Amino acid sequence: MGTPSPAQRVPLGGGWNYRHALFRDAYHRCLGSRRGLPYSADRGKKSVNRQALDDLKQQIPLIGYLQAHDWQPSRPLSRGRWMGLCPLHGDHKPSFLVDPNKDLFYCYGCGRGGDVIRFAEIYHQVRFSQAVALLRQWRGVEPVLHEAERFYRIQLHRHSEAVAYLYQRGVRSLALIEHMRIGYAPGGCLRGWLTQLGHSLPALRQVGLVTGVGYDAYVRRIVFPLEGNLYGRSLSSSAPPHRFLPGSKGGLYCWEQARLHPGVILVEGLFDYAILWQAGFHNVTCSLGTHLKRGVTARLVCLPDGHDPNSFFVGGGNAHEFHRLLEEASL
Ligand SMILES: [Zn+2]
Numbered sequence: 001m002g003t004p005s006p007a008q009r010v011p012l013g014g015g016w017n018y019r020h021a022l023f024r025d026a027y028h029r030c031l032g033s034r035r036g037l038p039y040s041a042d043r044g045k046k047s048v049n050r051q052a053l054d055d056l057k058q059q060i061p062l063i064g065y066l067q068a069h070d071w072q073p074s075r076p077l078s079r080g081r082w083m084g085l086c087p088l089h090g091d092h093k094p095s096f097l098v099d100p101n102k103d104l105f106y107c108y109g110c111g112r113g114g115d116v117i118r119f120a121e122i123y124h125q126v127r128f129s130q131a132v133a134l135l136r137q138w139r140g141v142e143p144v145l146h147e148a149e150r151f152y153r154i155q156l157h158r159h160s161e162a163v164a165y166l167y168q169r170g171v172r173s174l175a176l177i178e179h180m181r182i183g184y185a186p187g188g189c190l191r192g193w194l195t196q197l198g199h200s201l202p203a204l205r206q207v208g209l210v211t212g213v214g215y216d217a218y219v220r221r222i223v224f225p226l227e228g229n230l231y232g233r234s235l236s237s238s239a240p241p242h243r244f245l246p247g248s249k250g251g252l253y254c255w256e257q258a259r260l261h262p263g264v265i266l267v268e269g270l271f272d273y274a275i276l277w278q279a280g281f282h283n284v285t286c287s288l289g290t291h292l293k294r295g296v297t298a299r300l301v302c303l304p305d306g307h308d309p310n311s312f313f314v315g316g317g318n319a320h321e322f323h324r325l326l327e328e329a330s331l
Contacts, residue, residue, distance in 0.1 A: 182274075
């Protein structure tokens, strides 16, 4: 046994208990207003079919779009609403209110508000029709990622080297593989599969699944689907270990589930997440390169011998011991 080293940051405790949130009763009257469109078509013309716009908005929930653009909620409010820093102006204290049920936002700082199209207009600084085009393009990425994920999940069970790697990293439970939707990219066959399904080569290049010269981007990688992205961990020591597709990494991993717990364990990597989830800690999330926002009570858990959570469990640690380390950290 060595001296404990600060291996992982783990916030615990009542950081998310916002019963007395300052903004609890803040609710702008414009939110939820059904009076007309919150934006107008170019030069007042009804150039875009209203039904198509409603469909587009339904397919792109505002909060998902915000989070894919690195927005993070910092305070829950009543009725499922959230407060966070405004991505539309230099905000220092959260003044951006989001109502996921109504798919609307309002900023108390810059006074702007509306739906996902209005947000895209302001955020990307484009006109209404360009914002609609951007959102349509963005919506197009999701189906192809879903197909790729499905393909990789089938491959996992056909390649013993992938299963052996997972075993070596402590991933043993089928429930965990299902929960994280883990797959395997052998390389050299995804492109053919997706083009057969009707996805064009330029589209696959744009998403980043296929390289500029037409090869599969992920070769011999364990694949974890994220929000709007896929993370690939290389089996080969000669390749870069971590790869993401271009674009957002999708924020905190499985945050919607983790946030239901009074205290949340934050880890650095998806294999740390996996091992803790498997050991029964379902109040866990993974930072995926995003930073914690202020307003969260964080405590550091020190693991012995320079371990990270994954190597701690793979090296023989158990849930009971890990729980004790969590308790010590909350003292
Ligand atoms: Zn603002």
